[in-house]
Amino acid sequence: MENTIKVERAILSLTQDDLAKRIGVSRQTINSIEANRYVPSTVLALKLSEVFSKPVNHFFKLSETD
Amino acid sequence: MDSKKFLDCERKRFNKFIKFRLPHTFFNIGIAIAALAIVAMFIRAFLIESDAEWLKSITKQVLLLGMLVMSISKDKEEDEMTIALRAQSYAIAFVVGVLYAIVLPYVEFGVSNMVHAGGESFKTLGDFQVLIFMLMIQLMIYHNLKRYR
Structure with a gap:
């Protein structure tokens, strides 16, 4: 799974910590998601979608290995 | 109560049980309990002259308890x-x-x-x-x- 959360975050001028606080997780979790080390749950993906005001598949994409 | 409601109730109770975690402050309490047990083990080994088997088994159990508290703390x-x-x-x-x-x-x-x-x-x-x-x-x-x- 690949994602463009870093880009979406930059568009809204949010730091990792800001985004983490908005969706109720730790900054390290946001860092791991951005680095593709952790695939978030549907709930967390929908929370991100709410913050970015975009559908989930706009910033999450399946990679070739998925 | 019909069987569906009974199953839902059981499922909720089971989920509550498996999601149980102690608050974060218990992590430090766990460390204190484990440290206390280790100190007691040293005292028993080097300062108490009698064999004190009862103290040995109690300190072991207290050490396990302390580490369990650390393990299940949020x-x-x-x-x-x-x-x-x-x-x-x-x-x-x-x-x-x-x-x-x-x-x-x-x-x-x-x-x-x-x-x-x-x-x-x-x-x-x-x-x-x-x-x-x-x-x-x-x-x-x-x-x-x-x-x-």
Whole structure:
């Protein structure tokens, strides 16, 4: 799974910590998601979608290995 | 109550049970309990002259309790990732613990008999040794998984 959360975050001028606080997780979790080390749950993906005001598949994409 | 409602009620109760975690402050309480038990073990070993078997078994149980409290305490910033990492650490600790319990008695027996002829006889591990090892591995793996997340 690949994602463009870093880009979406930059568009809204949010730091990792800001985004983490908005969706109720730790900054390290946001860092791991951005680095593709952790695939978030549907709930967390929908929370991100709410913050970015975009559908989930706009910033999450399946990679070739998925 | 019909069977569907009864099943829902059971499911809710079971989910509540498996999601149970102590608040983060209990982690420090766990450390204090474990430290106290270790100090008591040293006092028993070096300062008390009688054998005091009762004290030995109590300190072992207190040490296990302290580490269990540490293990089931929530993280400072608990989220779905820390929950996933904790589950992973329990799985690894379980597998490593079983392997430890199987392999170590043979290693001890082999080494003891290699060093001097007619060494120790073959004996299996006690429950305390296996449980403390599993708890230690779980805490260590969880700490490392969090560090490298």
